[in-house]
Structure formats: C-alpha cells, structure tokens
Amino acid sequence: MVTSLARPSRRKKGRERRDPDATRRALLEAGARLFPEKGFDGVSVEDLATRAGINKALISYHFGGKRGLYVAVLESAFVEMAERLRTVEDGAPDAREGLHLFLRAFEDMTRGRPDFPALFLREAVSTGIHPAVLPHLLSIMRVTRRLAERGHREGLFRRVDPVLFHFALVGALGFFFATEPARRRAAPHVPFKQPTAQAFIHHLEEMTVRGLAPEASSETKKKSKKRKGARS
Template sequence: MSELRVKRDPEGTRRRILEAAAEQFTKFGLAGARVDAIATVAGTNERMLYYYFTSKEGLYVAVLEAMYAQFAEREGSLDLSGLQPSDAIRKLAQSIWTHLRDNPQWLNLVNNENLHEGRYLERSSRLRETISPVVDLLRAILERGASEGQFRPGIDPLDFYVTLVGMGYYVVSNRFTLEAFTGRNYAEQRNHESISRLHVDMLLSYLRPDSRTMD
C-alpha cells in the first residue's frame, strides 16, 4: 500500500491497524503480539503504526478502548423507553449477554488485561466515559420502575450493571471449563437461553418491592 493512499485514508488505515491488532492481541496477548505482523495484516508499515499509536502498548490500550466503546455504544443505542421497566431490564440483559456470547474476541482481550491487573486500561483517559451511557440508561429504567411501584427504590445502577454483566460473562468466559466439569455446553443455544432466563428471573426478583416496601 502506497503512502499516498495512507495519507488519503488516515481513518481507514487506523481502523485496519486496530482490527489487525485486536486479532493479534487476542491470539498472542500483549507480549506475544508482533508489531510487524500487525502492520502486514493491516496493509501498512510499522512506521505508520507508531505514528498513530506511539508504541505497541499504546496500540493495545487503543484496541481495548475501541472494544469497550463498541460494547457501550451498542447497549446505549437500545430504545427501551416504550417498554415496561421489567421488560426493559430483560431486553437490556439479553442484549448484553448475547453480545458477550457472540464476541469471544472481546472476552479474550478482557481476560488478558485482567492478567495484567488492569494496568494498561488505567492509562486510558476515555475508558470510563464509555460506561456512563449504559449506566445512565439503566439508572433511568430503575428510577422509572421505582416510581411506578414495580421496583424497590435505592438500587445502585452501577452495582446492578456489574452484577448483570457478571452473570453473562461468567457463563461465556468459562464455557469450556464448565462443560468439562458439568458436562453441559452453555455455548449451545438452548442452554444459553435457559440459563439466561434463570438469570433474568433472579434479577427481577431482586428488584421487586418486598412486603414492607409495599406497605
């Protein structure tokens, strides 16, 4: 690819580098991923990679930021305003869990960064901005449910969000060991749907007002 084409399509070059890097980091982790291999797959050269991202570590952080931003944008764009609060929770949960199941690359990157104890994500100045729209969306649902008497008040939306994501994350990220240990393949559609229904019922049961609140 000529430098002239790169200059004419800087966003395209940056996107291709990110896509190639995500694949390399998923397969080999930060330490094992090679800058020359990333550049080759992206159809550019190492100099352009360093121009856009400064270092391999900088590229790794950018990949994580992009993955989290894509996740948050997808959930933040859901139109839940016309649904009953319980149906909105159900739809949001199913959307998040489906995204986790359909994007094992995302899970691999998150698991890899946990091995690094989150030290590279800490460098990001944009990461926490990506979670805000989803938590705000959930906060609005919880408040609407409380005002209509369907949910109990005082639920922390961030804690609830972390719990909701964690339910789906555990099943998907541990699907291989779960199958080896239990003999049940949660990657199969029917098993995924079954445990998802169980998790939604648990979440909604927690949200419902108890008798003291109803009095």
C-alpha cells in the same frame, strides 16, 4: 464504524497507492482480534502487522506505538458497547422490558464482537481502567442505574443500590462471556454439557426479576407509587 469517519477520505489526485484509513482499520481489527485473546504483553507488533497485512513500522506511524493501538482498540470497543446499551432505554415500555432488552443487547454484542468481554475483563484486572474508556464505562453504569431507579418508580423493583446492582449483573454477564472460549476448550474433559448463552441470559433475567421483586408481590403490579422523590 465508530472511531473513524465513514467515508474513505477522498483522494486528491490518485497519487497515494492505498487508503490510509484502510491501514488504520486493518490494524484496529487486528488488535481487536489479538489483544483480547493474548493480552497486551502476549501480542507482539509483528503479530499485529502480520494479521493486518501491513508493515509493523506503520503501527508507530499511525498510533504512536503498540500501546497507542491498544488504547484505540479499547476505546472503539467501549464506544460501541456503550452506544449499543444506551439505545435500550428508548425502546422499553417499562423497566422490566428494559432489563430484557439490556440483556439481549449484551448478548447480541457478543456475536459481533465475541471477545470484547475478555478485552474488558483484562483491562479491568490489569492496568486498571484507562482514562480514555472511563467515560464510556460510566455511561454503561448510568444505564443500569436508570433501569434500577425506573423499576422502583414503576413499582416493579424493590429499592436496591444501583452500583451493587450493576456489578452483580454486568459481572455475571462479563464473566460468562469472557470465559466462554475456555469452557469450549475444556468441554471434552468436563462432566456437564455446555451452557448456551441464551440459557444463561434467561437464567440471569429470571434471577434478577425475581430478586428485584417488591416485598409484597401481588397480582396487580403498577398499583402503588409510594414516596416519589425519596432518596437516602
């Protein structure tokens, strides 16, 4: 868990019937499941309470209302995502491998939180970026930016605008995974077989590595360092 402390808040004398943290967690989980699927307006507090197995009044008590719960869900998802992607940078010997790990991390994340991309896309499309998640979004953008810059420093990538690079890469990823359930539902009425996440990731990696290859692509890779601190 990310947002709440790990230990279950020691109970003082056994007076309380249940663990209040469990209630919060159940609500967060219900929100994480329902909001991405139906959107904020598509989910009622009744839905959330039922799914969490608690009373709907507790949403207001713990999160100050439906919107509060929504923001908490959003934030916890972004925190986890940003953490996950940030670790990528440590384990990579070079930018080429860093890109590979980044894509793998994204794919892995969609296993644990398969509907996070949808949550993210909805957020970006409707309300706009909520102030609470902006720092984590920027943190993710910093990862891709460092990847692009490092690759250029290492002579593996040509110089590209890191912001454009980020939106092209993350946009394709987010879109693919957010629309995955829709594809699966449409599968019977469609004349092509479902692309797997693995195949897509591989395609994207291939396109990116080739797309970023320096102008003169010879066998020896790390040869020229060129101007080091050059910035436009």
